Amino acid sequence: MNDFLSELLNTVEVRADVDNDLTASAFVTEMAERMAAAEEIENLIPIHFRGQSGRRNSGVDGHDLGDSDDSVALAISQFDGSGAGGTMGNAEVQRLFGLLEAYLRDAVAGTFPVDREPSEAAVQLARDIHSRGRAITRFRLYLFTDLTLGSRVASLPSTSVGEIPVDFHIWDLQRLEALATSSQGRAQLDLDLTEWSAGGVPALTVRGEGEFETYLAAVPGELLADLYGRYGSRLLESNVRSFLSGRGNINKGIRTTILSDPQLFLAYNNGVTATATAVETSPDGSILRLRDLQIVNGGQTTASLFYVRRDSSPKPDLSKVHVQMKLVVVQPENAIDLVPNVSRYANSQNRISEADFFSNSPFHVRIETLSRQVLVPSMAGTHFQTKWFYERTRGQYQNERAKLPPAEAKKFEAVYPRAQLITKTDAAKYSVSWGQEPHKVSAGAQKNFLAFANSVADRWASSDTQFNEAYFKELVAKAILFQAIRVRVAKSEWYQSGYLANIVAYTMAKLAHTIASQARGARLDFLAIWNRQQPSAALLEACLDIAHLCFRVLTAEQRPIQNVTEWAKREQCWQLVKKVAYDLPPSLAGELVSASVAAQAHKDARATQRIDTNIAAQSKVFEISVDEWKEVHAFCRENRLISPTDNDIVALMTGARPKVPSERQAARLLEIHQRALNSGFR
Known part of the structure; x- marks a missing residue:
């Protein structure tokens, strides 16, 4: 912990x-x-406010208004x-959350901006919260500290503000350390289903071999709606979460059936x-508790149950609604690899592409290899050379x-x-x-x-050799x-604390656009x-x-959206930045290189990468x-997965006609091996 x-x-x-x-x-x-x-x-946006709201002290240090489940996160810190x-x-915990809750109550009521400077980030945030009104599903209040919670700190029960649920989360030193050493790299979601049903959820158990086991259940609709109302998009595996579009996209068929x-x-x-x-069951096989639950398919169903119940009048009766659930329980050490694969295959009939499961892409393996x-x-x-670590x-x-x-570290x-x-x-x-986005x-x-994933996936499918040493050096x-x-902007005279990440991203994009259009x-x-x-x-x-120009557009008084961080998310903002006049200075002539020279460098790098890839394939087959x-x-022949030509190539590796495969044959062998795995070979 000290380290x-x-x-x-x-x-x-x-x-x-x-x-x-x-x-x-x-x-x-x-x-x-x-x-x-x-x-x-x-996407927590740091801001800082400490002051008074009426007779109460209030404060806020960060916010996220853009979660796909329509919840709003607010944060306060003690460093x-x-x-x-x-x-x-x-x-101290009560005092800090009291500051944050006081700010929230005044923001919801619409009283916080009164007699305050409209350009202040805390005022812009308060206006946004007030304007969203009942569209917000819940408020998530966070406390961050580099201290450790005392043993007597009591858990904070959920409350409500303006009939919207409010829950509290504390991230102290101990919890941050646990996160850093977690094999999952994220906060796990543990559920006690007996809170909804004393006997848990009845389930049929299908024992797997070694890596996982499966449970089949009919889950009450009320339970799924409640879980989404409490935990929101945290229930959903990250790739699924990316596609949940929230309140405006409730499936019409789901709504009709519920009502x-x-x-x-x-x-x-x-x-x-x-x-x-992990799963804990009762003697009769009912599911009582779950560790690290993630919904990998059916995110829209889950969200729709919540939104239909909340927004329909009269309220629908979900007691008659049941949802079939397949629950796959995997060992923690295997979860980081197996869960994305379960998500991939569970969504294979939907519009989710390979790019959506990009964290396991061979692109990452390639760039990691180059970085080493x-x-x-x-x-x-x-007296020695270093490397960049991807x-x-x-x-x-x-x-x-x-x-x-220690010495090796x-x-x-x-x-x-x-x-x-x-x-x-x-x-x-980067x-x-x-x-330019x-x-x-x-x-x-x-x-x-x-x-980024969609862009790389398309380019990789076209030609993976373009991701080579030259690409890595450019990255x-x-x-x-x-x-x-970032360093120069932060220390410039005109910069005011806030919006640094937005300014830097827009500066990079504007520089790229200017070079492309003027040079x-x-x-x-x-x-x-x-x-x-x-x-x-x-x-x-x-x-x-360029950064100063971008800053002026982002913070212009006549901007269509007052909240600067929300304004920066709009393509309209980028279109305005593109139109701002800026001429490349003559001093940049020496920083440019002929496109033909750059193209030749990339052509050479692609040729080298093609050789490296072929050598790697030949090594891997052995x-x-x-x-x-x-x-x-034998598996491929039994399942008719192999052609006569492929049959001859595999014979090179089985001893039937031993010979070192060519580069093309090695690549083909790896395709055959992967085809067998995809078809169930273990």
Whole structure:
């Protein structure tokens, strides 16, 4: 715990220095990133307000208005920063949540903006909350602290404000440490179904072999509606959550059945598929408790039950509604791989593409492999070369470092400095910004990642060799440029605290658009940034000028949407930024490279990647034993999955006609092996 606290405080200090911000504010920004990674709060926007509302003290440190389940998250923080590892008592917890609840009540009532400056972030937020009214499903209030909760801190029961439920969540040091070391990389959802039915939910058990077991049940509609009302989109597996469009997209067939023929719902509806990492049952087989529940198919059914019950008049009787559920229970250590696969195949009949399950994409494996191979150019004054670390799964950097002995851990950090870490959501942010879609970046990490996934999936299907060493170096160069702009903007005279992430994303996009429109036949020399590991002074000066233009559009008094962070999410905002006049300065001529030269570099890199891919395929076929190839061969023949030509190729690996396969044959062998796996071979 002490090591984790030291690391957390160091991260906050570095962030405060880079962003030219107070450590207390930097702590909230750090919590925003950790909550997004934990799938707890998708896009927490840090703000800071402490003051009075009427006769009450009130405060707020962050908000997220964009959750797909129409809930609103508000946060308040208490940053100690001493590193002493102190505790927080019940009185302080009550005081801090009291500040946040006072702000919320005045925002809902519409009284907070009275006699306040309209441009203040807290005023804009209060106006948004008031205007949404009953469209909000619930308020989620969060308390963040680097202290540990005292043993006597009582749990806080849910309340309501304006008839909208309010629940409370505390993230203290102990819970943050548990999250950091979790194999799932997110906060798990544990449910006690006896709260709804003393005997639990009756289920039929289908025992699996080794990795999982399955339960089949008819779940009461009231239970699913209540669960969604309490936990919202946290119930849904991340890929499914991305496609839940909330209140405005209730399935008409579901609504009609609930209102007209509730007793037929079980017959008409396809039901839901869910996963859990543990289940507790009663002697008669009923499900009593679930650990880490995720709905991987049927998110719209679940949400629609809640919205139809809430918005219909008269209220429908859900007591006659039952929903069939398939519950797959997997071992915790296997969940990170199996759950996305269950989600993929459960949704195979719907419009969800492979891009939606992008976290397991071979793209990530390719970029991860490149990051472990490509050395950063030698810098003056150093006697060794470093590498950039691409984090394919959450917490991968920390986990790989933690399993090493102290001396080896220091070597690991020397080769992979923490400042040279890129997560997959970071990669999406840098790429989509340069791809001239800053409004998608501003919409939050999850929505932006989905846009990135769709783009990469299409390009990968066209030609995977374009994702090569040159692509990786450009990705790193974009990361370097993005972070350098962030540092310069944060320390500029015109910058006011707030909207930093939006300004940087829009600056990258505006620079890309300007080069494309004014320097035809040329492009930014990303390789030069990679070689220097920093952008030039001339490039940064131009970026700072562009950033100021973007800032003025984002905060213009006549903007259509008063809340700046909400305005930044609109494509209309980007269209206005694109139209703002800006001429590339002559000093940037040296930062550009001919498009033909860049194209040749990429052509060479694709050729190299093609060779590397072929060699990797040839190596991989020999990692599969001869006995397994024999079993694959027999399985494919029994199930008519193999052609005569394929039959001859597999014979190369079974000993029937031993020979080293060619590059094309190796690729074909891997396709045959995967085909067998997809058809049930184990």
